[in-house]
Amino acid sequence: MAEYYNENRDSLxxxxxxxxxKLAKRTVLVDNEVTRVSFFELEPGDNTGWHKHESxxxxxxxxxxxxxxxxxxxxxxxxxxKAREFKIHPVGVEHNVRSEANFTIKLLEIEYKTGIx
Numbered sequence: 699m700a701e702y703y704n705e706n707r708d709s710l711x712x713x714x715x716x717x718x719x720k721l722a723k724r725t726v727l728v729d730n731e732v733t734r735v736s737f738f739e740l741e742p743g744d745n746t747g748w749h750k751h752e753s754x755x756x757x758x759x760x761x762x763x764x765x766x767x768x769x770x771x772x773x774x775x776x777x778x779x780k781a782r783e784f785k786i787h788p789v790g791v792e793h794n795v796r797s798e799a800n801f802t803i804k805l806l807e808i809e810y811k812t813g814i815x
Contacts, residue, residue: 719745719796727806734809740765740797750792753810759783760804766796 722744728735738746740763748770763779770792779785797803 719743721745721747722797732810732812734811736807736809738803738805738807740799740803740805742797742800742802744797746793746795748792748794751787751789751809753812754786754789755807755809756784756786758806758808759785760806761802762799763803763805764798765803766798767793768796769793 720741720743722738722740724746725737726734727737740746757779759779759781761781763777765777765779766774767777768774776798
């Protein structure tokens with residue numbers, strides 16, 4: 699599961715004070731023993747907040763997206779996605795993601811608590 703390190707989603711357990719701007723809106727739609735599905739709305743410049751993915755997860759982009767990723771090791775990169783794109787991500791990623799689009803990005807994040815079959 700993606701675990702946020704505090705209620706404000708602004709720092710990781712061992713790295714206090716990492717900068718995060720305005721947070722995206724996150725709504726948990728499903729949370730059971732198998733999966734957690736979250737709906738994200740990222741306005742221009744919004745951030746997910748610092749978090750670590752404790753299991754495999756996937757993103758279904760409902761709109762086009764341009765995202766700037768910062769990982770805990772300092773790696774930074776931009777990714778672009780098309781609406782209806784489905785992307786699987788590996789367990790263990792620690793990062794903050796910021797919208798670089800000039801429109802609202804909408805996506806579903808599906809976390810697989812029992813792994814991907």
